[in-house]
Amino acid sequence: MTGAQPKFAAVCFDCDGTLTRIEGIDELARRSGRDAEIAPLTAAAMDGTLSIEDVYARRLEIVRPDMDALEWLGERYVEELVDGAGETVAALQRLRKSVYVVSGGLLQPVTKLAEALSIAPDNVRAVAVHLDSAGHYQGFDTNSPLVRSDGKAEICRALATRHGPIAMVGDGVTDLAARSSGAYVVGFGGVAHRKVMAEGADAFVADETLTATLEVLLTDAELRGASEA
Numbered sequence: 407m408t409g410a411q412p413k414f415a416a417v418c419f420d421c422d423g424t425l426t427r428i429e430g431i432d433e434l435a436r437r438s439g440r441d442a443e444i445a446p447l448t449a450a451a452m453d454g455t456l457s458i459e460d461v462y463a464r465r466l467e468i469v470r471p472d473m474d475a476l477e478w479l480g481e482r483y484v485e486e487l488v489d490g491a492g493e494t495v496a497a498l499q500r501l502r503k504s505v506y507v508v509s510g511g512l513l514q515p516v517t518k519l520a521e522a523l524s525i526a527p528d529n530v531r532a533v534a535v536h537l538d539s540a541g542h543y544q545g546f547d548t549n550s551p552l553v554r555s556d557g558k559a560e561i562c563r564a565l566a567t568r569h570g571p572i573a574m575v576g577d578g579v580t581d582l583a584a585r586s587s588g589a590y591v592v593g594f595g596g597v598a599h600r601k602v603m604a605e606g607a608d609a610f611v612a613d614e615t616l617t618a619t620l621e622v623l624l625t626d627a628e629l630r631g632a633s634e635a
């Protein structure tokens with residue numbers, strides 16, 4: 407683990423590979439028997455070989471998740487919570503820090519995960535899926551900044567204006583992009599160790615337990631307060 411111990415008013419967490427051990431789009435692909443087509447695209451987007459713009463619509467058009475699939479994925483997210491995710495969020499909230507989920511994942515299942523961690527739906531930033539009256543896939547919110555490589559930077563910039571100093575915790579290149587907004591980026595390698603994050607983030611945590619990020623996110627005084635609460 408590297409980096410100083412800054413103080414943050416708000417902390418944003420990526421979802422897939424950070425709060426949960428799975429990649430949602432890959433899970434949906436396996437469910438529909440299309441994983442051989444999707445997994446290489448996801449891996450390339452996460453390590454920066456392909457841009458998110460190159461793969462986002464392409465993957466969703468292959469999978470076309472309906473209402474049942476979205477509800478199923480939300481349950482899978484909760485089943486595969488990263489060790490220490492609940493404790494980490496609770497510690498930050500006890501210290502009155504605003505906690506957000508900022509994810510390029512799909513809004514409905516990401517919100518399900520957030521609720522399991524006592525994060526309010528209003529503090530979730532993800533990509534809405536459009537369904538028809540029968541629950542069939544009709545597309546996604548193409549105007550969401552999170553379907554672009556710089557989307558997390560845009561969102562972190564807006565949140566920093568509201569809250570002050572902000573940190574972004576994640577595992578992929580789109581999380582790293584938040585640095586351009588002034589966010590302090592904490593790379594989490596507990597699920598997938600990516601070289602781009604290990605070398606590019608302001609701090610990198612390789613521990614499998616998310617609570618290890620608190621050593622970076624909190625000052626010494628805050629750490630003592632969190633442990634005594």
